[in-house]
């Protein structure tokens with residue numbers, strides 16, 4: 270019987286993780302610490318409202334007293350909270366440094382002071398930079414080479430987590446994961462953005478010719494990977510978590526096909542200043558712990574499209590708010 274603190278649990282991956290964990294471990298409980306920024310959607314957890322094993326604290330990971338309150342009687346911290354959008358980081362890097370680096374540091378420090386809590390840090394493959402078409406995939410030994418303020422802030426947080434292990438012996442682990450897709454993802458990100466645009470009878474804006482390559486993993490497989498590392502991972506170590514490599518054009522054509530549309534629904538638009546060409550991951554280290562992805566890309570993309578079709582209430586905002594979001598999105602890119 271364990272009590273977990275999940276940070277950023279009202280976001281995309283955090284909320285999927287909370288549902289996954291509470292249904293898999295019926296004796297465990299979770300406290301969710303989330304600031305509810307624009308990316309936090311408490312409605313993701315509506316079904317847990319009366320669940321005695323779930324509680325919510327609205328608070329900021331950069332605020333020591335919020336963190337101390339949330340850590341009470343907690344055994345394990347799973348840290349998702351972050352500013353997570355690359356384009357926003359290019360426009361306003363400061364909040365990324367504050368939340369992702371300072372916020373992680375505040376959490377680590379509190380974990381050290383309140384009884385050396387087990388700490389798992391959720392990070393990204395973007396910390397490794399970009400690959401060329403024939404480069405070998407990223408692995409745990411790949412040097413950090415971030416190319417956007419988002420990636421730099423996550424790399425900074427990864428380094429801070431590692432030093433709390435080497436300097437103070439805090440029991441930490443890290444996962445660096447590929448792009449995720451699935452339910453409850455904010456419509457500013459590529460897959461839900463394109464799905465919901467087509468559902469609103471609008472074309473999808475694809476950068477350049479859609480040649481950039483990303484590695485994609487169903488969010489539930491990411492939750493399973495974190496579970497595996499929490500149970501079997503070696504303290505002080507990082508694990509790369511991979512998915513299937515696809516060009517952005519392939520992803521777009523897949524979405525259009527599922528929705529019964531053709532290529533004419535694509536608007537090819539200009540590229541942004543920093544757009545890493547390729548991410549790919551060698552996940553043989555975590556596979557040795559017994560993890561591998563279970564969810565087939567085509568089927569899970571179809572399920573994701575169907576989820577957005579069925580849950581218009583979740584993403585359809587009142588018209589003025591939607592117009593503002595569309596205006597904002599017209600300046601944002603494909604990550």
Ligand code: NAD
Nearest residue numbers: 277279280281282304305306308309329330350351448449
């Ligand atoms: P998200 O943007 O959907 O959610 C982030 C959550 O953090 C939101 O609920 C937000 O309210 C909360 N938050 C932001 N600032 C906070 C603060 N100061 N204090 C408390 N809460 C705060 O993000 P996501 O896509 O779910 O990503 C979660 C984590 O996984 C991030 O650390 C991200 O870097 C990492 N990651 C994401 C992906 C992906 O494909 N989405 C892939 C690999 C790693």
